[in-house]
Structures are given as C-alpha cells and as structure tokens.
Amino acid sequence: MIASVFWLVCTIAVYLLSKRLYRKYTRIYLTPLIVTPAVLLVAIALLKVPYPTYERGAGLLSDLVGPATIALAVTLYKHVKEMKRNAGAIIVSVCFGAVAAVLTTVGLSRLFGLSAPIADSLAPRSATTPIAMSISSHIGGLPTITAVATLVTGIMSMIMGPLVVKAFRIRTPLARGVLFGTSSHSSGVSKALEYDDATGSIAAIAMMVTAFVTLLAAPWVTSWL
Amino acid sequence: MKVKALFATVIQVAFFILLSKGADAIAKWLNLPIPGTILGILVLFALLELKVIKLDWIELGSKWLLAEMLLFFIPATVGIVNYKSLVVHQGVAIAIVILCSTFAVMLCSGLMGQWFSAKQRSERP
Known part of the structure; x- marks a missing residue:
C-alpha cells in the first residue's frame, strides 16, 4: 500500500522535474515524453519493483486518460471554423494518410514476421494515444504496446517531419497541418505550431479526424488483410 | 483569484471524470461499437455547438487535462x-x-x- 502511494508520488515528481528540465534545455531527447518513462523504468529495474506494485499506485493516473480524451472535444470545438473552411481537403488528405498508416503497418509487420497481435497494436498508432489504445484493445492488440508505439511515432515524426517538409517542398499551412496532425497526433500538433497558428489549427483538426478515421478503418483493414 | 481559478479547475475536471464514467457506462450498456471516450467527445462537442454548455464553464478543466495528458500515459x-x-x-x-x-x-x-x-x-x- 505504502509502496504503491510512493510510486504514484514518484511518477508525478519525475514528470514535473523532467518538464522543468525540458523548459531549461529544450532538446528533443530531453522531452518529458522520453525522460519520464526512462527514469521510472530504470528506478523500477534497480529497485526490483514488480510492475503490479507500481501499477496499483501510479495506475490512478491512467483513470484520467478518459476525461482527458473527452477534453479533446474542446479542441475540436475551438478549431471547427478552420475545419468548415477546408473540410473536404482535410478529410480526404487525412483519410489517405490514416488508411495508409494502418495498411503499411500491417503490411510491413507481415514482411518482418511480426505476430498479428503486435501488428494490431501498431496499426492505430497514428491516432492520438488514448484513442489509439482503445482502438487497439478493440481489434485485439495490446494497449501498452500501442502506448509505447504511439510515443515512438510522436518522437520520430518530430525529427522526420521537418525533413519531409523540406525535401518534398510542403509549403502551405493546409498541407503541413495534415502532414503533422495525421502522422503524429499531439506531438505533430506541437511541431506544426512551430510553423504558425494556422498550421497548428489544421494539425489539431487533422489529429481529431485521424482518430475517427482510424477508429472506422482499423478494424476493417486489419480483419481484411 | 488564483484560488478561485484552482477551485474552478478542480470542479471542471470532476465534471470531465463524471462525463467519462457516464459515457463508458452508456457505451457498454448500449453495446456500441465505439469506445465510451469517443461517445463522450461527440456528446460534449454537440453540447458545445448547440450552446447547451458554454466554453467558459469547462475551459479551465479541459486546458489542465490536455496540458498534463502526457502524465496520464506514463503508467x-x-x-x-x-x-x-x-x-x-x-x-x-x-x-x-x-x-x-x-x-x-x-x-x-x-x-x-x-x-x-x-x-x-x-x-x-
């Protein structure tokens, strides 16, 4: 019991410290997204703590995933004007990207001999984490693998995205926004905001549309392939 | 003012927790093919668009939840x-x-x- 409370407090403390660290030294490998789980994994390994002990306490935080996901409705509401202006273009672009995500993931997983549950866990990883996790458990994946895969996707896209934008001369806010929002959820949105507000808004909308398209497409594509 | 904002945030986050629990229960009860959280998003978005709920009433809570979202995935x-x-x-x-x-x-x-x-x-x- 005490150990569980300790790990809850510990998780929050490491998170707050890594956020402060990132504010001071803004390097991509210092993002709390990487640092917090890494520090906790090392701590658990060194102290030989069984995961259930950790989960009993820190798992309370997982209960806030649902409420935070629903808070995305506010994001949707705030950007709905942007959506109405470009609805067709955004939806079509996102559909292409989101379906490509599921198709290429399942195809490549086959090619590399990964098992079906792993492929199903990786398939929804372009959607925002909470939604990706619930899609994953819907189609027979493992939500934890999905959570990690989604995180890895976010980190990769923060590095790769700007390179793709440059190499393929993606210039408009619409194109950049859908590129980041469709490929890499909230990490992509924060990267898109570095270009300008319009790009950020499109990315936020693209992220939400991606969640819905993935929700509809993933079960269908994974069972069909 | 700061205490007031903190208080409002706590109440609003509690609202989101209730909404999430409610949406989950309804999705399960109706055997919907979508997760409860998606139902929650759709319902809340509709309520905002229809002006049943004002953005002011839930903005602070949503801001906090979205800003700290990363923490909730750590476990x-x-x-x-x-x-x-x-x-x-x-x-x-x-x-x-x-x-x-x-x-x-x-x-x-x-x-x-x-x-x-x-x-x-x-x-x-």
Missing part, C-alpha cells in the same frame, strides 16, 4: 517492462515498421494536402 508506458523479451527480440523490426509507416503517412497526407492547396489557388481568380 501504461512503464508497462513495457512486462514485454521485455518482445522488445529485445523484435524491437528493431517494430521500430523500422513505425519509421517506414510514419514516412508513408506523411507523404500521403502531406502531398494530398499540397495538391488541394494548389487546386484552391488556381480556382481563386
């Missing part, structure tokens, strides 16, 4: 310790799949978006 991420052998044996393959697939997604959506932009520009006089 799930740490759960990777349960899959040590998977990471050791297939981690590289998984990373390559994610890398290639993410690149494909960026090209598909980005080039499609670029095409639409070009089309919009040529349609405007």
